[in-house]
Every structure is written in structure tokens, then in C-alpha cells.
Amino acid sequence: MRMWLVFVLLLWRVDVDAAPTTLSPVEHPVEHAVEHFDHIITNGYPATLGQAPYIVGLLMRAGAAGSWCGGSIIHHNWVLTAAHCTDDMDSTTIFYGATRRTEALFSVNVSAEHIIQHPKWPQSIGNDIALIRTPHVGYWSLVNKVALPPLSERHNSYVDAMATTCGWGSTSDGSPLPEWLQCVDLRIISNQRCSRSYGRLPASVLCVDTPDGRSICDGDSGGPLVSHQQPPTLLGVTSFSDASSCSSVAPAGFTRVTAHLEWIKEVSGVAY
Known part of the structure; x- marks a missing residue:
């Protein structure tokens, strides 16, 4: 373990x-620039304007x-x-x-x-x-x-909920920062399951599954993990991932906003 x-x-x-x-x-219109970018986060996508x-x-x-x-x-x-x-x-x-x-x-x-x-x-x-x-x-x-969760949600684990995280972090181990904002949709998992990879974690950590190497990487720290509900709600702050590789299938970790x-x-x- x-x-x-x-x-x-x-x-x-x-x-x-x-x-x-x-x-x-005005000096740098970018309304249509997104169509020129490939999906350079593994199984992720470039953000729309x-x-x-x-x-x-x-x-x-x-x-x-x-x-x-x-x-x-x-x-x-x-x-x-x-x-x-x-x-x-x-x-x-x-x-x-x-x-x-x-x-x-x-x-x-x-x-x-x-x-x-x-x-x-x-x-x-x-x-x-x-x-x-x-x-x-x-x-x-x-x-x-972005909206914060209401105080009434502070005991909600959000397990199995889908959420989106975005950032300008590396798109692979050691790669330069990308120019275009990248996003990926991931499923929140239980801390019990996350602890199988990292040992015991406090309840104030929130983890997401990273199938097929979809994950966060260097430079994404501090960024948002946002719910798919309306209005989008800030559930996590990007914190850590497996030290061995950004494309590891080990879960990715966020600071749980409801805990704070x-x-x-x-x-x-x-x-x-």
C-alpha cells in the first residue's frame, strides 16, 4: 500500500x-481560437471561451x-x-x-x-x-x-458526483505549460477508496477517480474542482496526485471546500 x-x-x-x-x-480576439487546439490532456478537452x-x-x-x-x-x-x-x-x-x-x-x-x-x-x-x-x-x-457550497452541505461527501477541474498545468510529466486552458470531467470517490492508494486521509480531503490517466498535473495546484449542477459550485481546490506520474491511475486529491x-x-x- x-x-x-x-x-x-x-x-x-x-x-x-x-x-x-x-x-x-480587443487587441487579441480569441473567440474562435479553441477550434485550433487538440485534446492535449489525455481524454480531456480544451475549454471553450x-x-x-x-x-x-x-x-x-x-x-x-x-x-x-x-x-x-x-x-x-x-x-x-x-x-x-x-x-x-x-x-x-x-x-x-x-x-x-x-x-x-x-x-x-x-x-x-x-x-x-x-x-x-x-x-x-x-x-x-x-x-x-x-x-x-x-x-x-x-x-x-464561482458559488461556494451552502453551509447546509458541509457534511455532503459528493461521492459518485461528476465534477470538472480546469487548469494550465502540464499535459504530461515534465511537459511545458499549455497555452490554452484545459479541463477534464472526473467522478468523486470515497476517501476510503482513495486511502487504498495514499494511506489514511483526513475527511477534509476529496478525491476523484482518474481513469485512463485523466488527471491533474504540475501547475494545476490551487485550481477549481466544480460540480456539474447549476449554478456550478466549488467542491475542491487542486492539491496533490501520485508522485510517480501525472498519468497514474491513482486518485487525484483536492482540499474539500465544505470542510472549510x-x-x-x-x-x-x-x-x-
Whole structure:
């Protein structure tokens, strides 16, 4: 049996000089660009324009070094991401409204004092969650929030529910980050089943099945796992996968959002 210490946290180290640029949609129209992209996540698919208006790209800076992660807009002033993305970071640049990674509609810079990690990270992998306080961001078709589960759902395991995760993470082990946002639909499984691969997991972890190697990879950390129900609801924050390979059939792990609704409310005031 594998123990959970063999998982890998899925951030991507980058050269900060190679950060995505902030471009206007008028200068770079991309409405029809998706038809030119192949399915470069195994059995996944390229996102359509505006499919995930709640996702943001995060360039996390620590001195001259940096790492790439994802995040989710949960309010005009708040982004939710993985705590391990924010470890020892000095600042982050948040890229809004991108489908093509290097063509964000706009970006904002946020200093470390506005990054709030869960107080019990890193004592438990189930606390791999952080909030980023941002300047006020208005909503429109390509930039919008994702709903959090209501407090009444905090004991729902969502086992067997289908969910979608998206990101600009690697499309195979060691590959460069893709330009176009990629998504994959996966089924939520029980923690008991997930523990067969990683050893005992806390209830604040949520796992998905990864048939045929469909999974998350380096650079997807912090991104959203969203329900298929309407409105789309944020169920998980991308956290870890099998260290041996992104295409492993071992489950992929997320921080369970319902386990942290009270903490999110306490810090940000956001609750349903």
C-alpha cells in the first residue's frame, strides 16, 4: 500500500521574467481560437471561451523565483487557492479572464500581507487552502465568481458526483505549460477508496477517480474542482496526485471546500 507521503503537490516553478502578459480582448480576439487546439490532456478537452470565468492564473513570487498555480474567484475581493502555492511567497500576480494563458484580460498584484493560509497548514494535507484578498474586481461574462457550497452541505461527501477541474498545468510529466486552458470531467470517490492508494486521509480531503490517466498535473495546484449542477459550485481546490506520474491511475486529491466553509466565512465573510 502506498502511504500518502508519496503524493506530489502540483505547483509549477517558473522564471518570473516569463510571466503571462496582460492584454486586452480587443487587441487579441480569441473567440474562435479553441477550434485550433487538440485534446492535449489525455481524454480531456480544451475549454471553450468563458467556460470557467471563475478561474485565475497565479504567478507566486519568492524573491527572484516564482511558481505557477491556479485559483478561483469566490467574491469581488477574494480568490481561493491551495496553501502550498503560497508557502514563503512575497507577492502574487493574479491573471483574470484568460483562456489562453498568456492573454489575460487584466492582472493585479497582491503583496504577501493579503495572503491568508489556513492556520493549521501544513500540519494536515486536508488544510491545503488559502485565501487571497484582492482589489475589487467587477464581474462580466469572462470574469465571474464561482458559488461556494451552502453551509447546509458541509457534511455532503459528493461521492459518485461528476465534477470538472480546469487548469494550465502540464499535459504530461515534465511537459511545458499549455497555452490554452484545459479541463477534464472526473467522478468523486470515497476517501476510503482513495486511502487504498495514499494511506489514511483526513475527511477534509476529496478525491476523484482518474481513469485512463485523466488527471491533474504540475501547475494545476490551487485550481477549481466544480460540480456539474447549476449554478456550478466549488467542491475542491487542486492539491496533490501520485508522485510517480501525472498519468497514474491513482486518485487525484483536492482540499474539500465544505470542510472549510466556516473558516472561509470567518476570514472573508463569504458564505451561503
